[in-house]
Amino acid sequence: MLLHQVANFKKTYFLINKHTPLQNILSIHGISKSYGPVQALKQVSFTVPPGCVFGILGPNGSGKTTLLGTILDVLKADAGTYEWLDGMQPDAARSQIGSLLETPNFYHYLSAIENLQIAARIKKRGLDDIERVLGIVGLLERKDSRFQTYSLGMKQRLAIGAALLGNPKVLVFDEPTNGLDPAGIAEIRDLIRQLNEQGITIIMASHLLDEVEKVCTHVAILKRGDLLLSGPVDEVLRSEDQVEVKADDMPALQNLLQAMPGVAGIKAANGIFILSTENGISTRDINAYCANKGITLSHLLLKKKSLETKFMELTN
Amino acid sequence: MKELLSIEWLKLKSYRTFWILTGFFALLLPLWNYGISNGIVQLGGGGKGGINLFSQAYSFSYVWENMGFWSSIFVVFLSILVIIITTNEYQFRTNRQNVIDGWSRLQFYHAKWYIVFVLSLLTTAYVFLVGFVFGAVNGSISDFPGHIIKLFYVFVLSLNYYAFSLLLSIFFKRSGITIGIFFLYSMIIESFLKFLINWKLDFHAGDFLPLQCSDELLPFPILDIVKALAKIEAAPSPLPYVIASFVWIAIYYFVGRSKLLKSDW
Known part of the structure; x- marks a missing residue:
């Protein structure tokens, strides 16, 4: 065991014994409930x-x-169990x-x-x-x-x-x-x-x-x-960034971006591409990447996707 | 039990309806009986010309028959009280709150049963008190206690009526509809069923209906006197009615209990 692991173990052990040994305040396992034909809860589990x-x-x-x-x-x-305070x-x-x-x-x-x-x-x-x-x-x-x-x-x-x-x-x-x-x-x-x-x-x-x-x-x-x-x-509820890009030669830009690491998706809309990005790719990275490959961007805009939009997407 | 009861008492002690309904019972029982014993209610109208049917009925030991019969009418006020305090919990959703705050569903149920039980004991004690005063005033104290077994029947009847009211409240949840059903059943449906069953069967099974079996314990008192005078067949033993009453009370308890444990609140 590495030294810091030992330290962590000791710390955890100490915490468990010193303080309330509570693991979970509440754990819910597969709760289902219906009111007649309406299924109000379907197999809900979380802690x-x-x-x-x-x-x-x-x-x-x-x-x-x-x-x-x-x-x-x-x-x-109708089905499922729950436990308060580690089974009290x-x-x-x-x-x-x-x-x-x-x-x-x-x-x-x-x-x-x-x-x-x-x-x-x-x-x-x-x-x-x-x-x-x-x-x-x-x-x-x-x-x-x-x-x-x-x-x-x-x-x-x-x-x-x-x-x-x-x-x-x-x-x-x-x-x-x-x-x-x-x-x-x-x-x-x-x-x-x-x-x-x-x-x-x-x-x-x-x-x-x-x-x-x-x-x-x-x-x-x-x-x-x-x-x-x-x-x-x-x-x-992490907000995903979206980047709008435009260039004179759109097909070439599309080919280029599809090959770029960190670009998760490309959507065409109103003559621009909307990129969803991951791994912390910034507008600066995109600009540099395109410039390196010989394409000059005529439009580059970072849009923060609002949580509201995300929530609506999730629940609608 | 003591803890549950004292919490129930917190719910009741500032509740005006509670005092009004118990007040009705506490006042009407002696007033009504006072009226009868003094010949205000009599054949041939009031005043000197009438015949006071009940003049002899308030000495020991017949006082218990009288008190018993009239209490069996006036317990309706306290049955309504049981309905109102139980349906209140549903209306205010405090039944849920009590459970959310840490009572088990059974504790909530038992708290109400303790109220029913204590209310029956208090009814019996009050009937004893009023009956004792009437008996002492209208006759010789040396005849005490007389047919005091009737007091036990008062207890059985109260417990039956209050527990029945509790069960109805648990099923119907709204005070108006529960009170309506209580009256509809106790005044009309049960009489009709009793008549129908007794007419169809040789055995008087209709006398063993839920509330009727307790009513049989406290019949209209003049009938007892007439029966005795006319040497009509000896009154049947009350024991089957006592047993039937307790069987029904146990049925109310278990039906209510399984309903509360299984259903959503």
Whole structure:
């Protein structure tokens, strides 16, 4: 064994023993679920590593909420299994997880405080944490008002507050910024980042690419129940560069570029070629390559493909 | 059990409907019986001319027959309460939230069953209290306790009605439709079925329908008196009805349980 391997091994060994030996916060194996003829989830599998902000991204109706409902045991999967916190007993695991699923669920006739007392008791958490979470979500002034008098945004905040009770290890949010005004949205995104910095793993569903891109470290993309991709955001949502080129002798240019290493595809459009590139080929490389082979480019433009376009391509 | 019940209590103690419905039961039971024992409800109209059919009925030991029969009517208020607090959970989706927060599905179910059980005990205790006061006021305390076995039947009947209401709520989920079905079944469908079955069969199988078997334990009290006076055949042993009631209650429990464990919430 090489020295640095030994060092790495020791480091890993030390980490495993010193800290919580958590391998995966959540692992999902082949979950399928249908509502009558509609297949809501098809053989979905992925794992959520500790410490990440894991986004489940997909358009409306892609199965995000069904997936979250299944792993929280309010929906029954037709097939497949899931495991929380390396196989902890599911009820115990859920009490360590703060969740906000779809809509805020509270007793309409009870106040914020009374509702949180019930949640805290079920989670087996102390009641002394209630004021703190109400403070975090900015509801201290309205803590004694009945839930049914709350606005949509306040209901959403209360639900987030309830999820924070007792400092859970994991937070599961379904569309956490739903119903909030722009200031509220920014606030909640900041809160999610802060919580993640404190070491809390966050799993959130969203149909907003922008939100996932801004907040998440990992992502799984769902489309009509199919898991399209999953992994770190910068890998899955990597923006591919496109280069537009033009020369007087287009056929010669095409032959030349087809032979060039690092050019993955050539598409003709409006009298120009659009190249998709790989391996970090730059416009400068292309220019130099063509010049070397005796072709002068009359047009050379680098276009960053937007994530939005990529997302639409993936999900449509 | 204590933990589940105390969490359920948090859900109930500030709920106005809970207090209104228990209030109805708690007030109407003594008021109604007071009215009857004082001859407000009597043959030939009120006042001096009428005949008070029930004047003797509120001393020990007949007080238990009376209280038992009228409670079997008034438990409907508490059945509605059970329906409302259970369907509320579906309406507010707090059934999901309770599970998301860490209850198992069974814990959620058992919490409601504990409520049903405790509510039946409290109903029985309250009927005892009211019956004891009536008995003591209208007759001699030396005759206490009398036919106090009827109190046990009150318990069986309450448990049957409340558990039946719980099962209906789990299946229909909406308070309006569940209350409608509860009344439709208990007032019309079951009477019709009982009539039909008893007419078709020699054996009175119709008396063993889900709620009817408990109703048989607490028949209209005047009939008992008339039967006794007229020396009509001795009343059949109540034991089969007690057993039938508990069999039905067990069936409600297992049907509800398998529904909750298997289905989506």
